[in-house]
Amino acid sequence: MRLAIVTVCAGVGLYCGAAQADDNWYATAKFGFNTLGDQTVSYVGPGGSSSGNTKFDGGFAAGGAVGYEFGNNWRLEGEVLYRTSELDTADVAGLGTFTEGDYSSVAIAVNGLYDFNLFGNENVKTYVGAGLGWLQEIDIDFEQDGVEQSFSTDDIGFQAMFGARYELGENWFIDAEARYFFASDIEMTAEDNAIGTITADYDPLTFAVSVGLSF
Numbered sequence: 001m002r003l004a005i006v007t008v009c010a011g012v013g014l015y016c017g018a019a020q021a022d023d024n025w026y027a028t029a030k031f032g033f034n035t036l037g038d039q040t041v042s043y044v045g046p047g048g049s050s051s052g053n054t055k056f057d058g059g060f061a062a063g064g065a066v067g068y069e070f071g072n073n074w075r076l077e078g079e080v081l082y083r084t085s086e087l088d089t090a091d092v093a094g095l096g097t098f099t100e101g102d103y104s105s106v107a108i109a110v111n112g113l114y115d116f117n118l119f120g121n122e123n124v125k126t127y128v129g130a131g132l133g134w135l136q137e138i139d140i141d142f143e144q145d146g147v148e149q150s151f152s153t154d155d156i157g158f159q160a161m162f163g164a165r166y167e168l169g170e171n172w173f174i175d176a177e178a179r180y181f182f183a184s185d186i187e188m189t190a191e192d193n194a195i196g197t198i199t200a201d202y203d204p205l206t207f208a209v210s211v212g213l214s215f
Helices: 002-020
Strands: 025-035 039-045 048-069 074-092 096-098 100-116 124-144 147-167 172-191 197-202 205-214
Touching (some): 025 074, 048 100, 048 205, 096 124, 100 197
Antiparallel strands (some): 025 048, 039 048, 074 100, 124 147, 147 172, 172 197
16 A cells, blocks of 8 residues: 555656656666575474575566656656576475575565766766565465475565666667665465465565666
8 A cells, every 4th residue: 555655646746747847758678687695584384483594596687667857867767577586495494495496576666766977977877776665476485396385475675776877879778787675574475285474584686787768
């Protein structure tokens, strides 16, 4: 509900800004490398509660955004981004030991960004930003010997980003950025053949490149 209110307010702001100023909308397609550090997870099952450690390999991110430049160095954008990280190992008492699986999410976010000229080049704009994201779906999968146990939910998180935009011409540009997303104590419920709940933090660091078009 909170995200819906923010999204409606953002849409009203974008509409009003477009009616009063001659500035640009833009759209981007984003692709990146996703990293996720070791996570401690808590499991509640038929035998009670326990905890365990999980380690993850790299993964990828992909998505897109639509934004509006207000002409005073500020931008507002809405985005959808899928992130995933492959499970390396997991050892959770009461649940099992696993060497396959993943930790993935689909996030719908509203971001505010500020552009500035760090390099003194009119074709390159650096930027910082922050956003509120709704994890429309976040799930963690544990798999061993072809048997998978999945847990999922939705939740709210926050992200911060730093990047640079290079203008390729009048309308096209490329973004390169690093972004950090954080959601705390996410309780995911069992799906299909799994039992119980898993609670864990979610804090991926993503390095991404975007191709964009102003219009």
